Amino acid sequence: MRVPLGRLAFARSGDKGDTANIGVIALAPPAYEHLVRELTADRVKDHFAGVCRGQVERFELPNLFALNFLLHESLGGGGTVSLMLDAQGKTFGAGILSLEVEAPDEVVEVCDRVLAGEISGRPPSEE
């Protein structure tokens, strides 16, 4: 099923100089592998074409079921140099969630139940 990323994940973004970071967190562990496959650095760069002038780097955090993206040259110079309304990339986290991704129906269903508050996104492990 093709869904907006917000059906599989949530996110928080911030800044370091002229680089924005976006941490994308799977709503449930089974969604993580689909984020890894679908959310390539290239797709993220395309999604932020309006602000991102530099490279996009991606880091995997399997323990946290999360990906971290660095969007270089994306904040109009960063800090107090920038003339941008969102000079710290604060809104990029919510902004990435409209990117469309492919995932199996049953995974989307689990994530929907997390979003609805029916189950925890991180159920206690079997260890």
Added chain:
Amino acid sequence: MSGDRVVRVGSGQGFWGDWQEAPKLQVRQGPIDYLMLDYLAEITMSIMQKQRVKDPSAGYARDFVPLILDLASDLVDGGVRVITNAGGVNPRACRDALVSGLADVETSRPLRIAIVTGDDLMGRLDDLLASGHELRNMETGAPLSDIQDRVYSANAYIGMSPILEALAQDADIVVTGRSTDTALTYGPLVHEFGWALDDWDRIAAGVVAGHINECGAQAAGGNTLFDWEGVDLEIPGYPIIEAQADGSFVVTKHPDLGGRVTWATVTEQLVYEMGDPEDYITPDCVADFGSATVTDLGADRVRISGVRGGPRTDLLKVSIAYHAGYKSTGGLTYAGPDALAKARRADEVLRARLEQADLDFDEVRTEFVGAGACLGLEPGPSAAELPEVGLRIGVRAAERAPVERFTREIAPLILAGPPTVTGFAGGRPRVQEVMAYWPALIDRTAVEHELVVEVTDA
């Protein structure tokens, strides 16, 4: 020592300007052992330096002093110690203001205040450059000599060693300058548990705890995207780290306050302002955030364990701020029908007038607020229906004069521009000096011998 012993470090401020009630609630609404208060962001030091140039008794987070005067008795009676970087570029002035304020506050015993100095490299820049420390910009590679005459402030990010020294001298309040935000949390943990200074895994765990604490409410439901509608934020509890000797810890908050601590709020903060997660460099270790395991225990308790770390590097980061020209941002609001088209037309008119005036700008930037400004989106067809659009124009220039001129070109659009315009009650936009950030590295040996801890009883 019991392996079950818990040390609680509560977060009370995430930046200079954060909610003043938070640290009071942390101290008064339940047990904590340490209160950490982070006041410094990348550009804060330069703002403080500007204040100090105008007034030698300024240059620190002034909010901190009345806060401590208010809390003094609670700190003494509750045995709560405060670790803060409120000293900014002038820890001595901060200490002096505390001492003089505390003279009028009754407490059952004097408070011992420690200050840390030596991170400020401003007075040593010439010597450092002359002795071969180039302080190249980490991003561009340019040597500092390119902009040396425009530097406003230069501070090394320092780690836990002076904090440990101050705590060993029984300080109740430790005021530093540019300590790393995370050291304000892991310093106390290393002191309490007696971790070896090369116990990289445990110190890295403390760094992760510090990263959670350093942004105040952000780890405890503030600015949380996941289920944001479900979080009660009126009187939020700020995060508290309950650490154990093995380096594992629980993130929690006082139970009677709002906010929320779940796997989601904590994970959001873990990834905030993250670079390469396996290579999170601090003065005291390199932490691997990817090694953390997050377990939601329920009831606003989240356990973090398994954190690994590696040896500290020989370098310290230096935060340098320098003058980089002037800027101003102004705007007007255009209402529908055709709000966006009117705002676009106004932008064209303004730009034509700036062009005619032949002004030298480094950048002129236009954004249409309400039509995709935050993410730089191209407005779609539905944008024609927007009931109003904010026109936001910013300029930046090396000289002040063209920016001044720009500030006088907004208001004329009201009568001599497109129709249905409002939102100009604020007057002309302000001209702001641009403080650019110059991150650099320096050998730690060039800084560490200058770090001094001074203790005063007040």
